[in-house]
Amino acid sequence: MTETRRLSPPERYAFGPSVRPLLVPKHDPCGLVRQDGFWLAMRTPEGPATLHLARSAGDLVATGHGPGARWAVDRADAVAGLRDDVSGLPALAARHPLVARLAKTFSGVRLPATGRVFPRLMRAILEQKVTGKEAHRSYRAVCRHFGEPAPGPVELVLPPDPAAVAATPYWVFHPFGVEQRRTQALLRAAQVADRLEACADAAELTARMTALPGIGPWTAAETVRLSHGDPDAVSVGDFHIPNTVAYALAGEVRGTDERMLELLEPFRGHRGRVCDLLALGGISAPKFGPRMPLRSFSRF
Template sequence: MTTRTVTLAAPDGYDFRRTVGVLCCGRSDPTTRLGRANLWKAVRTPDGPGTVHIGHREGTLSVAAWGDGAGWLLDRADALTGLRDDPAGFLPLARQDPVVAVLADAMPGIRLARTERVFEELLRAVLAQKVTTVEATRSYAGLVRRFGDPAPGPVDLLVPPAARTVAAAPYWAFHPLGIERRRADTLRRLGTVADRLERTVDGPPAEACRLMMTLPGVGPWTAAEVSAVAFGDPDAVSVGDYHVPHQVAYALAGEPRGTDARMLELLAPFRGHRARVVRLITHGSIREPRRAPRAPIRSFARF
């Protein structure tokens, strides 16, 4: 085990739980355990599997890591917890809109976490394509349990699957996990180019998104979802999302339904920080009025 302590520059203005909450893929995520003031996460780093524990106490983060990837995780603990995120310039933009101003004042401590693991975020994003959140998190948990490896350290976690393992798996191995052939084939193709994708973390998110969208099965929504978490991209907007255009339209214009075009129009004054606005709206629990029953929970495993 190796350790590190990170001192917070503004301890009273940091929201640990809301910042790192994006790192957990549902309550059944086998790679992550999230508490009010602590995080356990298993990661397949460039140096090998590793587990990191981060505890938030009295203006500091105490970090401990295990496994071959321990050094990599320690070096990037501040990125993982959003401390490399720079929200400078957002507050003046937030003041231009009364709703965003209230949300920004109510939740000033949210930062954008950055994992720097593109393939792992692609796994989550691809599995969330065209299905409900419940279906996506269930499939992700099944995928990790089927193809992941035991994580180092004192906690019973699993490391996400290696790209080569996903690339080599036959389609039929995905079907019992509730993953139909289209998404399974996308994951398998992405596994073959994962090394190329991981190298994009040192460049601008826009370039990485352009590269991702050249790959079959990866569109603007998937690229934005990955960019928001793998890169901590403050301007990522998930065009094509089922709920977000309605949430934005309702929050910023009082309109019960919205389109992607309307969402982009309303977010235009916040360019450069549009992901922050969406995150605030989401955490502010602003929901558009429901006009239809919830979508049924399906399972491709039974088809």
């Protein structure tokens, strides 16, 4: 089954930077960006699907493949970030010259919202307290292990089925570099995935996720930012972001979560977006001391 829909992006819309956060860097078994556009494998309420987004004469053409094609195409504008409301951002951004400049420079970048919780939550859990390289290596291994071929003309796998993950013992994840603590959090999330997917909005989802052992505000924010396109979700507990915010907005080389939230308060409603703008601008606090080492839990 194939469905097609034509979308009209706003002026200066930045296609690549808007959709690229949906994929793990370098290689994602469930999606890819290449010359012919953006591809994303999805488990939809109507069945598996692969969504393709491509530029065409200033528009975006969304094509869905598979049993869930209609659902994917109906959701395509959100996946592309076209439902992202930035109308209130300029007034808030004007409260700090750096934020105002970044908001103008990256005015075409939009927040995507897939409408699917578990794939993003799984990735966020795997990214807890480890380096990005370690987390992404584990993510690829987990996706390949549970991989089912996605419909469509490109070789992708569907995101892991929560029921299959929930039925898998801990020791299966150990060779993927995932220790027991993160595995247990992932299994708990998989067991209640249907209830999480049914949440009405980001606030309800955040409350349900953070009620689960092993899922805190950082993991919840990393999830709702892209599952629901929440521009206010702040990743409290992040290793780098408090320092970046303190340095960028107050000239302080180190910051705490409390200081970060204090400095972001004038931008409430778009606090998470401000953090994203700082990252897009390549802004970071000075680094001191050794970096966190790369580890392999599969060898422990």
